[in-house]
Amino acid sequence: MNIVLMGPPGAGKGTQADLIKANYPIPHISTGDMFREAVKNETELGLKAKSFMDEGKLVPDEVTIGIVKERLAQPDCAEGFMLDGFPRTTLQAEALDQVLSDLNKKIESVINIFVPREVLLQRILGRVTCNYCKTVYNLRFLKDQQTCAKCGGELGFRSDDRGEIAKTRLEVYLEQTLPLLQYYQERHVLNSIDGNREADEVFADIKELLEKIK
Ligand code: AP5
Numbered sequence: 001m002n003i004v005l006m007g008p009p010g011a012g013k014g015t016q017a018d019l020i021k022a023n024y025p026i027p028h029i030s031t032g033d034m035f036r037e038a039v040k041n042e043t044e045l046g047l048k049a050k051s052f053m054d055e056g057k058l059v060p061d062e063v064t065i066g067i068v069k070e071r072l073a074q075p076d077c078a079e080g081f082m083l084d085g086f087p088r089t090t091l092q093a094e095a096l097d098q099v100l101s102d103l104n105k106k107i108e109s110v111i112n113i114f115v116p117r118e119v120l121l122q123r124i125l126g127r128v129t130c131n132y133c134k135t136v137y138n139l140r141f142l143k144d145q146q147t148c149a150k151c152g153g154e155l156g157f158r159s160d161d162r163g164e165i166a167k168t169r170l171e172v173y174l175e176q177t178l179p180l181l182q183y184y185q186e187r188h189v190l191n192s193i194d195g196n197r198e199a200d201e202v203f204a205d206i207k208e209l210l211e212k213i214k
Pocket of ligand 1: 014035085128
């Protein structure tokens with residue numbers, strides 16, 4: 001099962017990826033998570049990515065394509081994978097097609113989660129993540145706003161979830177990523193899902209799609 005999760009910042013890609021992982025044994029490949037880990041560990045990749053992320057801009061295509069290419073060649077992707085946050089530009093989508101064709105694979109479904117802009121901003125500004133197990137929460141639904149309910153780890157804000165940066169990320173999405181919907185529509189793999197509902201309702205629709213291709 002080779003799938004891509006698409007949608008603007010705050011649409012719920014990471015939240016749905018966790019639900020998909022719990023039901024289907026495929027690796028979750030999030031370029032955002034890979035970059036954040038690299039920034040935290042101050043690796044060469046992290047140093048390259050940090051300034052772009054801090055401004056809410058995309059990390060250059062050649063850097064991003066390189067890490068995804070390497071990751072997709074790993075043995076755990078042999079039976080399928082879930083890309084989250086990649087591709088985000090037409091160049092990335094074309095490079096992905098080439099990488100997959102070299103591996104004799106193709107994308108089976110692109111799941112596009114759509115949510116109104118005002119809801120996206122509200123979600124992004126309220127997001128907290130466990131610094132340890134990476135579970136994502138929203139302050140609006142938390143009684144204890146400091147501790148992870150799953151592992152007891154400390155909760156923290158993402159540095160790019162502040163007002164102006166969040167707005168830039170939404171603009172970058174509209175300019176550079178939204179055109180990809182047509183790219184995948186033309187390839188007959190696009191499935192759009194209303195993400196402005198409870199997470200388990202959104203997941204029920206995603207599950208229905210995945211059952212058809214698993
Ligand atoms: P990335 O980490 O990919 O961030 P993003 O696309 O901006 O997406 P988010 O993580 O903000 O949102 P999400 O859709 O996963 O929502 P979530 O589930 O967390 O990218 C970060 C940066 O890395 C980029 O800006 C760029 O610099 C760089 N980068 C990454 N990939 C790149 C690429 N391919 N090319 C170049 N650069 C790249 O949910 C958000 C909040 O909403 C949470 O609080 C959650 O609890 C809540 N929520 C979720 N679902 C629901 C629901 N159904 N109802 C109510 N609340 C909900």
